[in-house]
Amino acid sequence: MEKTELTINGAKHVVQVDDDTPLLWILRDTLGLTGTKFGCGVGVCGACTVLADGQAVRSCQIPCSAAAGRNFTTIEGLSPNGSHPCQRAWLEEEVAQCGFCQPGMIMTACALLRENPNPTDGLIDKVMSDSVCRCGTYPRMRRAIWRAAEQMRSPKQ
Amino acid sequence: MMTSRRKFLKTAALSGASLVIGFNGVRLLQGAKTSAPFQPNAWIRIDADGIVTLTIGKSEMGQGVRTSLAMLLAEELEADWTHIKLVQASPWPGSDLGTGGSDSIRSSWKPLRQAGAAAREMLTTAAAARWKVDRSSCTASHGAIIHSPSGRSLNYGELVGDAAKLPVPQDSPLKDKKNFKIIGQRTSRIDGHDIVTGKARYGIDVKIPGMLHASLERPPWDGAKVKRVQEDAARSVGGVRSVIKLSRGIAVVADTSWSAIKGRTALAAEWDDPPKDAFDSETHARRLETASRETGFITRSEKAPAGTGDITKTIEATYHYPFYAHAPVETMNCVADVREDHCTLWVPTQAPERLQNRVGELLGIPADKVEVNITLIGGGFGRRLGFDYAVEAAEISRAAKAPVQLLWSRADDMKHGHFQAASVHYLSAGFDAQGRPVAWKHTKAGSFHNISPLDPKEAHDVAWYQDWSWGAYDVPYAFPEIQTAYVTVNLPVKHGPWRAVFAPSSVFAREAFFDEVAQARGADPLAFRLEMLKGADVIKVGSTVDRRRLRRVLEVVRDKSGWGASIAKGHGRGVACNAYFGHTYIAYVVDVAVAPGNNVRVERVVAAVDCGLVVNPIGVEQQMEGGIIWGISSALKGEITFRGGAAQQSSYADFEVARMHDTPAIEVHIVPSDGPEPFGMGEPPVPPIVPAIVNAVVAATGKRVRSLPIRPEHFRG
Known part of the structure; x- marks a missing residue:
């Protein structure tokens, strides 16, 4: 096991784990950042989505060896106090039910809006359909993304 | 730490400066005076700082039950909504905390409001006595008792010491629905902020000192015997502590989740071919x-x-x-810490008492020696009325002689539900x-x-x-x-x-x-x-x-x-x-x-x-x-x-x-x-x-x- 330096939420962490350890388990078991969830371990459900240099990635599919040198953001580091427009919009649209998939959904939405400040419904559907919410919060998520997009385009002071 | 009845009573008795009311849908009783036959299913406690704590056994799995139950209480208590805190109750002998059948609101509707009304009446009586005024001239509102004629008011926190000395009224008047201020209002989830910031802690997020991680390879069909298994290969995976044969499969216990998953893959278990008449x-x-x-x-x-x-x-x-299948996004999981004569579980469950009894039977200890801490649930849908995963975790912890988190893979969840x-x-x-x-x-x-x-x-x-x-x-x-x-x-x-x-x-x-x-x-x-x-x-x-x-x-x-x-x-x-x-x-x-x-x-x-x-x-x-x-x-x-x-x-x-x-x-x-x-x-x-x-x-x-x-x-x- 070699030491690897990872950048998570702007902070450097040196971890000593097997090279093939997925980032997901480094976040959860080694660093105690449990906001990122395990849902399937095979990249199908999206619960473990984090940002890598602003892009949405599945942390269960990124081995430690491929994680060095990239800047990762997890739900815990998205904003101080839940103030990111996506988090605010999620609360304002009353999206969450059980809430388990929501960190992954919010991270996916953040990456979508970063690249497409004005996404079409078709694009929202396409991007968000890579993730699973068994409670069925999709209608509210869709509205939250519209709302967050609007806030990001014309932020209120 | 979640509150068991015994600890809770002790705390209540020691603190003295809280008003505590337990309720079971039949009778209301004050905490410090609880006698054996009365077995409450929930408690409200109002502390000197005005914080209202509702300790209740209903499991939150996305149905918003913590929010709606807090609303019922706040309505009759005339509480300040921002001062209500929810604590998850753990089962105790005689409790009935299960969550299912879309029954939580219906079954809590009357008892929870009655408890809130009783507390409100006791606080009103205490305030009237303090001011030496007729209690009918006092009203409760936003966490305070107000005496309009003199313009005086006392927050609930200032009254709990006096109110706690009063008998608990059993038939306090409930509000007419036309006077509801909270019930019926669009109310945001009490735990919404925790969810969007990643702070909400589900079963899978539990971590206790010395905890190991387990993955369990189960027979693919009921009664299957293992033909070949590479136990040594599993043991040679870094971080794997032990490979344990159990009644329901082969467990790999390791220092981390990933080591347990890798160790289980290394087992490369092969099972008997199913009989011709196997279920189809x-x-x-x-x-x-x-x-x-x-x-x-x-x-x-x-x-x-x-x-x-x-x-x-x-x-x-x-x-x-x-x-x-139910297929909730949070797969089945449980943390079990089995000791010689007791066991502690942290588990996303809808059936805490049945689980408690079953684990007690497994370990040969009385049910009340099994402490069940109910966590947030990442999707229930009835799946967590079963408790197979908790029994497995207890069995593994007993064999491993260590606290263990058992986590089911997605495939486990699909195949063994x-x-x-x-x-x-x-x-x-x-x-x-x-x-x-x-x-x-x-x-x-x-x-x-x-x-x-x-x-x-x-x-x-x-x-x-x-x-x-x-x-x-x-x-x-x-x-x-x-x-x-x-x-x-x-x-x-x-x-x-x-x-x-x-x-x-x-x-x-x-x-x-x-x-x-x-x-x-x-x-x-x-x-x-x-x-x-x-x-x-x-x-x-x-x-x-x-x-x-x-x-x-x-x-x-x-x-x-x-x-x-x-x-x-x-x-x-x-x-x-x-x-x-x-x-x-x-x-x-x-x-x-x-x-x-x-x-x-x-x-x-x-x-x-x-x-x-x-x-x-x-x-x-x-x-x-x-x-x-x-x-x-x-x-x-x-x-x-x-x-x-x-x-x-x-x-x-x-x-x-x-x-x-x-x-x-x-x-x-x-x-x-x-x-x-x-x-x-x-x-x-x-x-x-x-x-x-x-x-x-x-x-x-x-x-x-x-x-x-x-x-x-x-x-x-």
């Missing part, structure tokens, strides 16, 4: 179909009154309902010479739950069988002659509660076949439903069905959906309705589009719900939307099939569930109710959505759909 879902479907022709146990029988026309024409149909059981429904309808429907017959061939043993002392009478066939025996329509029956078919694979339990299959068959009857009658399906809901307004058939409420929700979806307008080719509109236990009434109008490839897309759902008095409109809307999406999964996405005794699906790729692109436009209309009490919302939205989709697909294609999930080949050609 196709064979089972044929067995069910054969059984559906038997008379079975008659769950309802009404003979046509004299003067009813003779049956001159009969139509019949057989409806097939498949197996489904307790499934929604398949069933087959045989229905027929008789018409008289004028074409009027005069007889309805519905026989359900299905299986009882087998995740926990049935109580042999329970009388297997009509009520018992009706319990297994909601949606079939309580057909709300006024056919002069009605016969419903249940045929029990043995089902060896694990099956148990799933969202809406026994209703989805029966309501699917009933509402889809009702459209066949309407078609045979040449009637509009929605108008025909209203016509067949005439006669007695209220019928008592085990549960009580109020046809007026069902008619009202149908009328609302008719008017809001533009029912009757012409529909473009390739599109269809369907309707279905249901009275859930006679409590919550729901109707849907669904629009579908059938693409050239015969793929079905639900485009719009117009819904009407009457769930009695509404506690939190946001919660009602969320459950309606979630139930509709759940139904879209059942109607159009994955099913579980068995070959060789094993479930064949292993992930969301082969047991598909609805995703964002499957989501229709949804309109939810909450029908104002004059009902005096609220009813549950977790399960009721599920049963009628699937037949409404089926009926829309039939309308679009002209082809009958009698099995689920709907597949393009059902209406090809």
Whole structure:
């Protein structure tokens, strides 16, 4: 096991784990950042989505060896106090039910809006359909993304 | 740390400066004076700082129960909403904390408000005594008692010491609903901020000192023996501590989750080939179909009154309902710390007491030596009324002699759950010479739950069988002659509660076949439903069905959906309705589009719900939307099939569930109710959505759909 330096939420962490350890388990078991969830371990459900240099990635599919040198953001580091427009919009649209998939959904939405400040419904559907919410919060998520997009385009002071 | 009763009482007795009231739905009692026979199911505590803590056993799994229960308490207590804190209760001997059956709001409605009212009265009495004024001149509001004539006020926190010395009134007046300030208001989730910031802690997030991680390789079919297993290979994986053979498989225990997963893969376990007669879902479907022709146990029988026309024409149909998994995104998991004479569990569960008893039995210790800490649940849907995963965790911790977190993989979760059981429904309808429907017959061939043993002392009478066939025996329509029956078919694979339990299959068959009857009658399906809901307004058939409420929700979806307008080719509109236990009434109008490839897309759902008095409109809307999406999964996405005794699906790729692109436009209309009490919302939205989709697909294609999930080949050609 070699030491690897990872950048998570702007902070450097040196971890000593097997090279093939997925980032997901480094976040959860080694660093105690449990906001990122395990849902399937095979990249199908999206619960473990984090940002890598602003892009949405599945942390269960990124081995430690491929994680060095990239800047990762997890739900815990998205904003101080839940103030990111996506988090605010999620609360304002009353999206969450059980809430388990929501960190992954919010991270996916953040990456979508970063690249497409004005996404079409078709694009929202396409991007968000890579993730699973068994409670069925999709209608509210869709509205939250519209709302967050609007806030990001014309932020209120 | 969660609060057990013993510790709690001690704390209450020591602190002195808190007002503590325990309640069990029958009696209220002050904490410090609790005597043995009184076994409360929940507690409220008001501290000197004015914080109100509600300790309650209901599990939060997305239904918003923590928010809605806090609303009930705050209403009668006249509490400051921002000063209410919820603490999860743990079971104790005699407690009854389980969560299921859409029952939490209904069963908490009265006791929780009574407890709040009692505390309010005690605080009022204490304030009046302090000021030496008539207590009728004092009012409670926003966490304070106010004496308007003198303009004085005291916060609850300043009064708890005095109030705690007063006897607990048992019959404090409850507010009239027209004076509600909180109940009925759109109220945000109490835990919403924790969820969007990643702070919400589910079972999977529990970490305790010295905790190891386990992954369990289970036999693929019941009774399978292992042929080959590479134990040494597993042990040589870095971080693996031990490989343990258990009654239910081979556990790999390791320092981290990843080491446990890798170690389990390294086991490369090979199992016996299943016997030729191992469980197979196709064979089972044929067995069910054969059984559906038997008379079975008659769950309802009404003979046509004299003067009813003779049956001159009969139509019949057989409806097939498949197996489904719960597939919550948080897989089954449990942290168990087994010591010599006690055990502590941290577990996302809906059934804490049954779990406690079972683990106690396993370890040979009294149930009260098993401390159960209920965590947040990442999707319940009835799956966590089973507790197999907690028993496994306890067994592994005992063998490993260490605290262990057992985490199921997604494939474990798909293959080893307790499934929604398949069933087959045989229905027929008789018409008289004028074409009027005069007889309805519905026989359900299905299986009882087998995740926990049935109580042999329970009388297997009509009520018992009706319990297994909601949606079939309580057909709300006024056919002069009605016969419903249940045929029990043995089902060896694990099956148990799933969202809406026994209703989805029966309501699917009933509402889809009702459209066949309407078609045979040449009637509009929605108008025909209203016509067949005439006669007695209220019928008592085990549960009580109020046809007026069902008619009202149908009328609302008719008017809001533009029912009757012409529909473009390739599109269809369907309707279905249901009275859930006679409590919550729901109707849907669904629009579908059938693409050239015969793929079905639900485009719009117009819904009407009457769930009695509404506690939190946001919660009602969320459950309606979630139930509709759940139904879209059942109607159009994955099913579980068995070959060789094993479930064949292993992930969301082969047991598909609805995703964002499957989501229709949804309109939810909450029908104002004059009902005096609220009813549950977790399960009721599920049963009628699937037949409404089926009926829309039939309308679009002209082809009958009698099995689920709907597949393009059902209406090809």
